[in-house]
Amino acid sequence: MFAPLQNDTFLRACLRQPTPYTPVWLMRQAGRYLPEYRATRARAGSFMGLATNTDYATEVTLQPLERYALDAAILFSDILTVPDAMGLGLSFALGEGPKFAHPVRDEAAVERLQVPDMAQLRYVFDAVTSIRRALNGRVPLIGFAGSPWTLACYMVEGGGSSDYRLVKTLLYSRPDLMHRILAVNADAVALYLNLQIEAGAQAVMLFDSWGGVLADGAFQQFSLAYSQRVLRQLKKEHGGVRIPHLLFTKGGGLWLEEMAALQPDVLGLDWTVNLGQARQRVGDRVALQGNLDPNVLFASPAQIRAEVARLLHSWGPPGEAGNTGNGHIFNLGHGISQHTPPDHVGVLVEAVHELSTQARGTP
Amino acid sequence: MFAPLQNDTFLRACLRQPTPYTPVWLMRQAGRYLPEYRATRARAGSFMGLATNTDYATEVTLQPLERYALDAAILFSDILTVPDAMGLGLSFALGEGPKFAHPVRDEAAVERLQVPDMAQLRYVFDAVTSIRRALNGRVPLIGFAGSPWTLACYMVEGGGSSDYRLVKTLLYSRPDLMHRILAVNADAVALYLNLQIEAGAQAVMLFDSWGGVLADGAFQQFSLAYSQRVLRQLKKEHGGVRIPHLLFTKGGGLWLEEMAALQPDVLGLDWTVNLGQARQRVGDRVALQGNLDPNVLFASPAQIRAEVARLLHSWGPPGEAGNTGNGHIFNLGHGISQHTPPDHVGVLVEAVHELSTQARGTP
Numbered sequence: 001m002f003a004p005l006q007n008d009t010f011l012r013a014c015l016r017q018p019t020p021y022t023p024v025w026l027m028r029q030a031g032r033y034l035p036e037y038r039a040t041r042a043r044a045g046s047f048m049g050l051a052t053n054t055d056y057a058t059e060v061t062l063q064p065l066e067r068y069a070l071d072a073a074i075l076f077s078d079i080l081t082v083p084d085a086m087g088l089g090l091s092f093a094l095g096e097g098p099k100f101a102h103p104v105r106d107e108a109a110v111e112r113l114q115v116p117d118m119a120q121l122r123y124v125f126d127a128v129t130s131i132r133r134a135l136n137g138r139v140p141l142i143g144f145a146g147s148p149w150t151l152a153c154y155m156v157e158g159g160g161s162s163d164y165r166l167v168k169t170l171l172y173s174r175p176d177l178m179h180r181i182l183a184v185n186a187d188a189v190a191l192y193l194n195l196q197i198e199a200g201a202q203a204v205m206l207f208d209s210w211g212g213v214l215a216d217g218a219f220q221q222f223s224l225a226y227s228q229r230v231l232r233q234l235k236k237e238h239g240g241v242r243i244p245h246l247l248f249t250k251g252g253g254l255w256l257e258e259m260a261a262l263q264p265d266v267l268g269l270d271w272t273v274n275l276g277q278a279r280q281r282v283g284d285r286v287a288l289q290g291n292l293d294p295n296v297l298f299a300s301p302a303q304i305r306a307e308v309a310r311l312l313h314s315w316g317p318p319g320e321a322g323n324t325g326n327g328h329i330f331n332l333g334h335g336i337s338q339h340t341p342p343d344h345v346g347v348l349v350e351a352v353h354e355l356s357t358q359a360r361g362t363p
Numbered sequence: 364m365f366a367p368l369q370n371d372t373f374l375r376a377c378l379r380q381p382t383p384y385t386p387v388w389l390m391r392q393a394g395r396y397l398p399e400y401r402a403t404r405a406r407a408g409s410f411m412g413l414a415t416n417t418d419y420a421t422e423v424t425l426q427p428l429e430r431y432a433l434d435a436a437i438l439f440s441d442i443l444t445v446p447d448a449m450g451l452g453l454s455f456a457l458g459e460g461p462k463f464a465h466p467v468r469d470e471a472a473v474e475r476l477q478v479p480d481m482a483q484l485r486y487v488f489d490a491v492t493s494i495r496r497a498l499n500g501r502v503p504l505i506g507f508a509g510s511p512w513t514l515a516c517y518m519v520e521g522g523g524s525s526d527y528r529l530v531k532t533l534l535y536s537r538p539d540l541m542h543r544i545l546a547v548n549a550d551a552v553a554l555y556l557n558l559q560i561e562a563g564a565q566a567v568m569l570f571d572s573w574g575g576v577l578a579d580g581a582f583q584q585f586s587l588a589y590s591q592r593v594l595r596q597l598k599k600e601h602g603g604v605r606i607p608h609l610l611f612t613k614g615g616g617l618w619l620e621e622m623a624a625l626q627p628d629v630l631g632l633d634w635t636v637n638l639g640q641a642r643q644r645v646g647d648r649v650a651l652q653g654n655l656d657p658n659v660l661f662a663s664p665a666q667i668r669a670e671v672a673r674l675l676h677s678w679g680p681p682g683e684a685g686n687t688g689n690g691h692i693f694n695l696g697h698g699i700s701q702h703t704p705p706d707h708v709g710v711l712v713e714a715v716h717e718l719s720t721q722a723r724g725t726p
Contacts, residue, residue, distance in 0.1 A: 168658035215634035271578035295531035
């Protein structure tokens with residue numbers, strides 16, 4: 001059905017197999033920093049107009065691959081498609097971020113929540129298949145979803161938040177309601193990711209973008225436990241091929257051991273984590289993805305190369321598998337800024353490939 | 364000059380000496396959640412009107428002590444008084460947070476920066492002396508300042524920020540300029556805190572509120588090194604009495620060992636850190652302050668008590684000094700929310716005192 005894969009460095013790195021260089025992709029690599037993305041979005045009229053149209057979603061997913069030698073593509077979509085399908089009424093007001101018309105704030109609203117009919121999310125699965133075909137085997141395609149906790153933050157707050165007051169008030173005062181929201185979210189997300197896998201996603205990533213705002217203790221109960229509920233339900237292979245699972249908790253550096261215990265294949269790291277220390281803590285159990293500060297991309301090409309070199313070097317000496325850097329997937333520690341100069345992304349990708357090839361040396 | 368201290372539990376806990384219970388104070392305890400604070404602020408006309416008037420500053424500092432059995436008072440002021448004195452033109456637009464009329468964004472602006480004449484900050488030192496007198500020995504008075512890095516964030520961004528793009532761009536592209544800003548800030552802050560000590564502050568706290576937004580590596584170079592430059596210059600005693608130094612990096616849980624190596628007396632912790640683990644990592648070198656999520660205060664009294672119990676319990680069994688909880692100062696992991704019900708703060712303070720007294724048991 002799909003063309004054979006020509007570049008498997010990303011998938012091999014996910015499984016901690018040797019690769020000739022460190023593969024690299026960037027969170028939000030198809031996005032507003034690219035003029036061609038802004039042009040397509042203007043044609044689509046809105047963010048959801050882009051995300052719900054198979055052709056547009058395919059077009060923007062492939063845009064960064066035309067410019068840069070990235071080692072993976074990631075589905076162009078949004079984590080809030082799932083609560084939108086639950087009937088919460090998602091919209092993106094220009095320059096204001098996401099809003100839900102019907103936030104979940106009382107017992108009745110929580111009771112009404114259900115795992116949505118996945119037919120409503122068919123536009124996502126169609127996009128996955130379309131993108132996979134358009135990729136034609138160049139690089140693997142990553143599917144994704146928001147973690148149950150992260151979705152709950154938006155569902156209760158009704159949009160973004162600076163203090164998470166509403167969702168945490170619910171968590172501390174009505175933990176029973178919060179557990180019900182999270183259980184529904186977890187089962188919905190698991191179903192959603194499995195259908196992405198069936199549609200053609202070759203790896204899946206769970207974005208726990210707001211796990212790091214929780215207190216120790218609350219994180220384990222309300223974020224980690226439900227990420228686990230998702231991961232346990234995910235297909236581990238499709239058509240006889242392993243499907244790596246990636247888990248990223250922004251601000252979760254203190255909990256790496258507990259996240260590794262969920263047995264994802266890869267843990268994403270933000271830039272506060274020392275890569276060498278993370279490798280010592282959990283690198284014998286999972287691959288690690290990250291973790292450059294996206295703001296480095298505002299510095300000069302020479303400085304970008306120096307920061308890439310520093311990060312690659314921080315991985316440390318070769319492990320049991322031999323080459324230095326095996327088990328590392330280069331990425332930013334968060335989504336790329338819309339203000340990033342596109343040329344600087346090219347400098348970054350080239351630097352990762354060149355410097356990591358050198359670091360591996362001759363076998 | 365000042366009345367003798369009647370309640371020294373906070374100061375003893377800072378020095379990891381035994382106390383009959385766990386002392387408690389709250390970051391931003393004199394603030395907008397209190398109706399009496401809002402009334403005084405309305406009379407003063409503005410935030411800076413409050414902070415620069417000795418009588419008002421004294422009045423609001425003491426307000427929470429009238430309601431709650433808090434074990435310390437903290438100077439009512441703002442961390443941005445120091446860059447304001449450098450001539451950057453601080454203002455607080457209603458509901459918008461701080462703004463600088465003259466942000467520091469180019470080489471010329473950096474060159475102009477100097478340690479300000481401390482006479483411009485005399486209103487702060489006068490407030491310290493006035494508050495210390497008004498306290499009349501009830502509890503000790505904490506002075507404070509922003510860390511060099513945290514001040515630099517505001518000075519370069521010109522106000523708050525969600526991505527720290529401008530300050531990080533400067534950091535990565537012109538580290539020389541960033542080092543100069545930080546050096547000036549460090550020397551200004553050290554001078555400022557020493558004058559607070561001379562005016563009557565019995566402990567001083569350095570708020571590295573934005574240290575946690577830095578990448579590992581950058582944190583050590585641009586935040587920690589300059590917190591160290593401050594701490595090294597601080598008076599360790601005044602009039603023969605020890606002056607404890609407190610250091611708090613929000614989001615700094617991964618770097619506790621490195622912060623403890625600066626030899627402050629106390630490290631502040633945010634709520635992402637497990638208190639028992641922090642104690643194992645650095646509790647033999649420093650006291651620990653924290654770390655309840657301020658959002659717990661939106662739950663019911665019974666739930667607040669349960670969370671206090673959980674936090675106290677997480678400290679673990681008695682250490683070498685005997686009683687459980689010695690070396691712990693209870694606080695929130697961040698400033699109290701303006702939306703907090705005042706009665707709930709009373710529940711919290713009572714719970715800390717009652718439950719920690721019980722936990723210590725009979726000697």
